Amino acid sequence: DAGVIQSPRHEVTEMGQEVTLRCKPISGHNSLFWYRQTMMRGLELLIYFNNNVPIDDSGMPEDRFSAKMPNASFSTLKIQPSEPRDSAVYFCASCPSSYNEQFFGPGTRLTVL
């Protein structure tokens, strides 16, 4: 049974470029979360969806960040334009609605030069 799948696992890009991170949640899970982990701020929630609808995006740092969930099995987090301070590990997590235990993917390590 596959867990949460994220791609790419590593991304190195130059400042100003567009970056798209992808996530496939566990089948049957209708809640999806995007997190960012940095040394300074730890693990912080960026946005979460319930039944493909964005519920809370208060953690999205700036307008440069956007997230979509076009269907129950796919979500993207886009950064445009990227900046060096966006360098972090980005995690996607999913869970069934009303559950508190979220299942995390392996993360995407983003480096913006």
Next chain:
Amino acid sequence: DQQVKQNSPSLSVQEGRISILNCDYTNSMFDYFLWYKKYPAEGPTFLISISSIKDKNEDGRFTVFLNKSAKHLSLHIVPSQPGDSAVYFCAASALDSWGKLQFGAGTQVVVTP
């Protein structure tokens, strides 16, 4: 502001002994608490949780204790094994903001032979 605090960044314990990890929180609205374990280059993995209506929850070698009056919880691992070497995160959520897990900074546990 950091609402969930893990004040010990690291812990070293001998194999077979007890590991005790501590977590403090400031938000009295938190009513569900979780512990996650994280290995390098992997996403956090759910370990154990506790609802605010309980003061103890046990699962095999792992026990979580909750002291609501002190706004403190702890994770006990008995006996500690080398495979327990990982970063442990405490997380909390409030009933009125389901899905928004607040994470502590993590405690690196090293189990030595």
